[in-house]
Amino acid sequence: MTDELIRATYAALCKHGYADLTMQDIADESSKSKAALHYHYDTKQDLLLAFLAALYEDFTDRLRAPDDDDPAARLVAFIDRALTPPERDDQRAFQTAILAIKAQVPYDDAFGERIAEFDAFVHDQCRAIVTEGIEQGVFRDVDPDRVATFLVTLFNGAHVRWVTEGQSADVTQELFVEYVRSQLLANGWEVAAE
Structure with missing residues (x-):
């Protein structure tokens, strides 16, 4: 195209x-x-x-996952970029149209396959960062697939809330940083607030 x-x-x-x-x-x-x-x-x-x-x-x-040695900082930066679309005057109208396309997924396998690619990318990137964080002792011993699935759900839910209610991505980003601090970080580790 x-x-x-x-x-x-x-x-x-x-x-x-x-x-x-x-x-x-x-x-x-x-x-x-x-x-x-x-x-x-x-x-x-x-x-x-x-x-x-x-x-x-x-x-x-x-x-693409940012280059940072700290998996916690990399995960926060990744989700921050996922939640913050490029700034354009018509971004809300565009995101509304994308949500309408997503609504076609139960009825259209081809749209479902395309939309699933976006989710799979977010899932795979998050899973890789969490796995690395566990290996480095930065994150607790959690199930990287479950965490990644939760983060895809967070990403999609934030998109719907922004389109339907105008909820700022800042709210979701703050909640996500708190989630990382309370649920993922191993004792003695910290993540800087964005």
Whole structure:
């Protein structure tokens, strides 16, 4: 998917949301005609799946685990970046459209597979950081998979709360740091507040 088509799809999703989005809306945001879009993508779903693949690449590049010797600091920084999308004026509209796409997952296996990739990435990164923290004695002897599953749930829940209630990511970040301090850190270790 070209950068122009990514930008056009993003803009159209922000303006129209998922339910009302048409191929013509996306074409109107680009220099391409509707026919040109249909040449490459048979349906709106096909185009949105390609768009989600491009978003996944951006998401994983932005969230790769930071280089820090302290697993606690690295975990906090990772979750902080996961909870804080890039600043854009239309970010709330876009996140609302993404939530509407996520709502299609029970009815659409292809969307489910794409969305699962995002969750799997967050899970795998968190599991790796927690495992390293346990090996270094920074974290208690916890189950890294369970912690990672909890953090994916935290991430998804924070997204829903932000879109539906306007809850700031700061609230979730503060609660997460407290969770790390009270549930993960081994005795004698501390994590600096962000």
